Every structure is written in structure tokens, then in C-alpha cells.
Amino acid sequence: MKKGASTVRRWEDLDTDILVKIFMSFDVFQLTFGIAHVCNSWRSACCDPLLWKTLDLSVLRSNFIKIPLEPYVYVDECSDKTLTCLLKISLSLSRGYIRTLIFHFNLYVRDKQFTYIVERLPQLRRLVMLAWNKIKKDVICKAIHTWRCLESLTMPSIVNMPYLIQEIALNCKNFSELKVMGLFDIIFASTIAKFLPNLKILSLRCSVMVKDALMLILDDLPNLEVLNISYCLLIEGPLLPPLTPEKIIKKLDKIILQKATRLCEFLTCTEHSSSCASILKVRKAL
Template identity: 30%
Template structure:
């Protein structure tokens, strides 16, 4: 009977092919500590093309944080330090970066990521302080390959952000955002993002006028999700126009909220709690 090879003796390319399917927890505190060959394979930049920070618990008392500190023999753990570690290991090859929405990454973290990961195609932004939102257009302009952007709430700099995407991100096709979608916002999307194929404004304030403007003006739109919105009803006109979009989702949307309140000045924070 021939001796079978152990996992540690697998071809390096095979190991890399397997490890690039793993999440960041496994890549940082799992496979590198199994054996030398696994550690070497885990450092291949191909394993770090998707930097998904969302599922990790970065609180000081979390199991993940404690294991990381133990494995790397460090006495202090920081989100910034961890993010820089995984960004550096990508060696500029990362194409997707997902920040945790609620943990509170800083604008410094975002600018560092834009420098270390210039080829990002998909970015999920964290919640930012109001004073930091002014920097979003400058930040987005650095990602020349950007195709998809998810942002938790519409920033005050939204119009300038769209302008910078138009000028710098020729492959941009998708936006996911929550907020109050005003006429100027819809016009900017129609005029400056003509190639957009995916829009998601679930749980936003979206009047019918802006909804129809987007449906008529975004000629290449393939998926449009406006579920649980306030500002329009799925009447015959809306549904008829929706037939021209491959995937149109508007379940749960209504003209007024439960108190009958409806205004163009609707605060996005108000929409959050509906």
C-alpha cells in the first residue's frame, strides 16, 4: 500500500487555492499555526483578495480578539492594527473590502486602505462621523477600479461623491445606500452614472417622482431594490415601469409612515427606525 501524503505535503498551489476561500479569522489565527507549509501558503496574496471584516468581533473581550492576542503574543489589540495587517498581506491584490458597519473604523483607516488596496472593486463603507463625510469623495476617487459601493447612510457629500465616481471609476455599476433620496440625488445618478446596473435604496425615503426618474433615466438598470421605503406606493404606473427591469423589488414600500408623516425634508435617521 502506497503511503498517502498528508495535508502538510500538499502542493503549494493547491493549498493556496483552498485557503483563498477562507475568511480572515481562519487566515490569521487558524491555518498559519498548523504547520510551516500551511503558514507559507496562507501568506500568498491570492488568499487576501477578499478582506471581509464584517463578521469579526473586534470587542476586547471577544473570543476572536483573545485568540489573536494569544497567537501573536501581543498585549494590545486594535482594529486599525488588524486592518493594516490584512491589507499589507494582500500586497495590493485585494479586490473587495468590507468594513464592519458599527464598530467605528476611522477615516485614517479608510485612507490607509485606499493606499494599500488601490485595485478594490467592491467596498462596503463603515459608519462615519459627520465631519468625516466630507472626505468620502476624495477617498472614492482613489479607487479607479471601483464597481460596487455600499454605504450605510447617504453622506452630506453625496453629490460630490457621485461626481468623483463619474470622473474616476469608469467601471462603476452598483450603489447600495440608505437615506433620503432627493431630486438632485436622483438627477446626479441618472446624469453621472449612466452605466449603473444595480441600485438598492431599501428602507429609504424615496418619493415617487424620484423613483420614476431613476427608473426612466437609468437605461442599463438590471436590479432595483426599494423595499420597505417611504414615499411611494407600488401602484399600476410603478409596477408597469418595473416590468422593464430584470429584478425590481418594492415589497413593503408605502406612501406614508404609520403616523401619516411624509415630507421631502425627511431626516434619514427617521427612516432608520421605521
């Protein structure tokens, strides 16, 4: 090197911990389809566990149309291939470190893709998945049987729900948090109370819920600490159309509020607009 010449470090020569801190600011698309393919040192940094605590696919949604027959959606082949490619690269880079997996509300996963995920993430602890249309019952059961460390599940209100709750009860001993979006009736509430009596957190946010189901949850889940019914449509009587204004409960009565005092936190909002901020928090006295 000539006298007076400065030493210039290349990007690929940066320490791995510095690269990892930089890469933490990028999303999964940028990591998998871009950064990981620049050079060997960058790919090595992309495999760091700090980058893969969570695989957040909420930025990806399927290009689909609704159809009248099962699975009730048709997914465009191009978006299906994009998901497959993304899963293969990200699960290869992550090396099984992922503990939280988040899907977009309209990201439809096929049996083969779901099985691929399950086989490579046996230590998954939290799953957020709201579109189960294209996954068969036996595939879901096999996944729950594999995910014995599962602690939290966000799911839709599916028609044949008891089998899933029962599988969780049999296989996931540390399961403590359930989030449901959809319809919540007395059958759903009874199933949860029967198979998941140790549930600590239950969120029914933005669901349609029967009052009797709410009462059952408050009575029959002795270990429940947090209940979220924010932006729920609470109704009197069975979940049968039409939902007339007379059925809709505008204000929680004293009995419900009294039962909720045993909870650490009770989140509720009986208004159904995004501007509503009347959230009630009932905290246990210390």
C-alpha cells in the same frame, strides 16, 4: 530509518495548494492572528491570491457609544487597535490582491486607517462600507480618485452626497452598481441621474424613499437593468416628519409598474416585516 517504520509527513510539508484549500475554510481572524504565524510554509500559503479575493470584515464591529457632536460616535480604543492590527496583517498577507472589501454596519474606520487601506488596495473593485462618520471628505475623495477600477459601492445615505457621486463619475469609468441604505429623496435621485446615467444596478433596499424619486430613477436612468426597493418605506411627498400613515404608499400603482417593465429585474416588497416574501420580478421579454 528502521525497517518497517512508516513515513510521517508533517503539516508544514503539505503542498501549498492543499494548504490553501484548507485555509479557505477559515475566517480572516483565524488567518491573520493564528494560521499565518505557525510556520514559514503556512505563512507563505496564507499569501495565496485565492484567499484574498475578498476581505470580509463583517465579523468585526466597533465597541462605540453615540455622542451629540461630530463624528457622532466615540470608538473604544481597544476595538480601534484591533482593527488597525487586523488591517496591517491582512493587507500584508494579501499583497494587493483584494478586489472586494466588506465592512460591518457598525465598524467605524478612522482617516488614517482608511488611507492605509486605499494606499495598499489601488485595484479595489467593490466596497461595502456603511459607517463613514469618522472619515473626512477629502480623504474619501482621494480614495475614489485612487480607486479608478471601482465598479460597485454600498454606502449610507450621507448628508453631503453630491460630491461623492460626482467623484465616482469623474474617476470610475466602469462603475455600474450602487447600493444605498438610508434616506432617498428627489435630490439624491437627481444627482444619480445627472452624474451616473450609465448605472446598471441600483439597490435601495430598506431605505425610506419618496415616490417622485422612484419615478425619476425609472425615467432618467436609461441603462438601468436591476432596481431593488425591497422593504423600502415608500412615501408620498417630501421626506419631512411626521411620516403619517396617509403618506405611506402600501401598493405600487400601475404607472410605476409600467415604467418598471423595461428593467431586467425589479425587486419590490411593500410589506415591512421580515416574513414578507412577495417579491416582484419583472423580466424583459426575450
